Amino acid sequence: MEKVEAQKTEEQFENPIKEFWDMFCQNKGAVIGLGIIVFFVLVALLAPLIAPYSPSELQANALRFPPAFLKGGDSRFFFGTDDVGRDLLSRLIYGARISMGVGFMVVFLSASVGTVLGLFAGYLGGKVDWFIMRFVDILMAFPSILLAIVVVSVMGPGLMNAVIAVAVVACPTFIRIVRASAMAERKKQYVMASKTFGASPMRIMFSEILPNCMAPLIVQISLGFSDGILNAAALGFLGLGAQAPTPEWGIMLADARAFISSDPWLVTLPGLCILLVVLGFNLFGDGLRDTLDPRLKK
Amino acid sequence: MLAFTLKRLGDLIPTLVGVSLLSFFVIRLVPGDPVMLLLGERGADPKVYREMKKELGLDRPVINQYGSFVLSTLKGDLGRSIISKRKVTEEFFGRFPATLELGLCALIFATLIGIPLGILAALKRNSFFDYFLMGGSLIGYSMPIFWWGLILIIIFSVGLGLTPVSGRIDVVYEIKTLTGFYLIDTLLDSELISDEGFAPFRSAINHLILPAIAMGTIPLAVLARMTRSSMLEVLGEDYIRTARAKGLPYKKVILVHALRNALIPIITVLGLMFGSIITGAILTETIFSWPGIGKWLVASINARDYPVIQGGVLFIATMVVVINLSVDFIYALVNPKMRQ
Numbered sequence: 001m002e003k004v005e006a007q008k009t010e011e012q013f014e015n016p017i018k019e020f021w022d023m024f025c026q027n028k029g030a031v032i033g034l035g036i037i038v039f040f041v042l043v044a045l046l047a048p049l050i051a052p053y054s055p056s057e058l059q060a061n062a063l064r065f066p067p068a069f070l071k072g073g074d075s076r077f078f079f080g081t082d083d084v085g086r087d088l089l090s091r092l093i094y095g096a097r098i099s100m101g102v103g104f105m106v107v108f109l110s111a112s113v114g115t116v117l118g119l120f121a122g123y124l125g126g127k128v129d130w131f132i133m134r135f136v137d138i139l140m141a142f143p144s145i146l147l148a149i150v151v152v153s154v155m156g157p158g159l160m161n162a163v164i165a166v167a168v169v170a171c172p173t174f175i176r177i178v179r180a181s182a183m184a185e186r187k188k189q190y191v192m193a194s195k196t197f198g199a200s201p202m203r204i205m206f207s208e209i210l211p212n213c214m215a216p217l218i219v220q221i222s223l224g225f226s227d228g229i230l231n232a233a234a235l236g237f238l239g240l241g242a243q244a245p246t247p248e249w250g251i252m253l254a255d256a257r258a259f260i261s262s263d264p265w266l267v268t269l270p271g272l273c274i275l276l277v278v279l280g281f282n283l284f285g286d287g288l289r290d291t292l293d294p295r296l297k298k
Numbered sequence: 299m300l301a302f303t304l305k306r307l308g309d310l311i312p313t314l315v316g317v318s319l320l321s322f323f324v325i326r327l328v329p330g331d332p333v334m335l336l337l338g339e340r341g342a343d344p345k346v347y348r349e350m351k352k353e354l355g356l357d358r359p360v361i362n363q364y365g366s367f368v369l370s371t372l373k374g375d376l377g378r379s380i381i382s383k384r385k386v387t388e389e390f391f392g393r394f395p396a397t398l399e400l401g402l403c404a405l406i407f408a409t410l411i412g413i414p415l416g417i418l419a420a421l422k423r424n425s426f427f428d429y430f431l432m433g434g435s436l437i438g439y440s441m442p443i444f445w446w447g448l449i450l451i452i453i454f455s456v457g458l459g460l461t462p463v464s465g466r467i468d469v470v471y472e473i474k475t476l477t478g479f480y481l482i483d484t485l486l487d488s489e490l491i492s493d494e495g496f497a498p499f500r501s502a503i504n505h506l507i508l509p510a511i512a513m514g515t516i517p518l519a520v521l522a523r524m525t526r527s528s529m530l531e532v533l534g535e536d537y538i539r540t541a542r543a544k545g546l547p548y549k550k551v552i553l554v555h556a557l558r559n560a561l562i563p564i565i566t567v568l569g570l571m572f573g574s575i576i577t578g579a580i581l582t583e584t585i586f587s588w589p590g591i592g593k594w595l596v597a598s599i600n601a602r603d604y605p606v607i608q609g610g611v612l613f614i615a616t617m618v619v620v621i622n623l624s625v626d627f628i629y630a631l632v633n634p635k636m637r638q
Binding site: 029134135137138140141142143144145146149150152153154226230233234237238239240250253257260261264267268270271272274275278279282283286 | 611
């Protein structure tokens, strides 16, 4: 009899991770998004193993070959070659490394700074909140690419500076999201209880409140990847981000513009990669939001 | 409402001070000596160097520099471009109509297509059409517009030969600047019309189509998604059921009762889109060689024309702040719940 009871409770309290996964899998878009992300992460990690050539290797007598599946293509170069004879497929594969790396760095920087400032603003309130929110207002007054351009014009063009610029642009969203959750949590009883036990504000913020702000934060991290990758590629395209000969998708697009009428695939493929990665993170983020925030489901 | 107005106006001041500080320090935070950077090798002549430094006001203490920067900005003077030697304000307002014309057309394109599609998706919720549309809008939302613009050129300009690749109008036409909007100027200039008929107007439209589509794609996707969710929320309200129950025709309930209420948040979103329109302009104008603010700023950055960067950035940021505030006020007027 006791055994049956025990089994019942186990069924009632299903493993939360499994429950989350089951709900997540019901969202087809989210699963597709996750698939795209996993694909590009694998490509980025395994780049040296799967790329047929080095991204900077010049192929003699192979300038602007069309992709292998088109007329005039060469089976050695599946996606063809660019204007100086580099294998496009290899450059796209190494480009995944850069884009994923950029996305990760941008999210890491903006999410950590944004979380700390957001917690301070939301939990401490008062003057601290006022100052942080005015800082947010100032940053939000600059349209995203414009702010990134300002930061880059101060620090000079380059991949690392572009990452910092894009991270600055992404900060306000993280601050606002964490602040909003922290403000809601601060009045709850478990925070009061923790205070009565004499916990320091730091402890309350980081070990009590933060874990309860995770749901919207995780969603924003996924969406932050897509914004970060898109903005960094835009800076690369404008010549303000990574510099040639880095195999970055934005620069590859900018370089290919001169051949837009003769060799359209040089323009098409790098942009398609950007679109796919960004779409993947957006699908995944939307799916996470639906799963983590059941209130939105009607 | 008065308390709300005062509080928002109070918050505006530190924001504007911050924006002015940020634009001011752009030119001063550049590593190394900006004068040397600008002069390059010619900087070897100490006389030229001193003159340049004086011209930029860099020979005085920073606090004095900021003070006179704020004073002259309030008087409407943003300095002169180092490259063209013309006033920054003059250059800005000479180019702004081009960006505004493009931005407005992009928004009209986005609104005219995005809102009806959003309504249809909400009415046919969970149908194939709904899924197709929401999938499409997510692709539109993820679109790198600097690539999308190039793809449009490949298809419509290179492939089909339908539209020109760059500029605002064919170079053969000389347009007198009346409003700065070529779509209007080509129709107002009676001399031009008697000489060329409507050809200049058609040329202006042809040049405008692709950039407007490229720039309007992300707003279109955002509007379609917003309209759908806003519509779904309103359609679940009791007053919709009441309207249906008392026998009003379906069309009337949707278009009058539901749409009017669903449009409130959508109009707010439209108002707040000014910032993303500028971001779109920077990329779209670069691709289509559209002679507006975006292309001008990118060129100034590449040329290290610091007064232009400083002035242009300050201008745009101030506009964003003021527009966002106005949207807030309008929203608070319409919706009293927002005033708290």
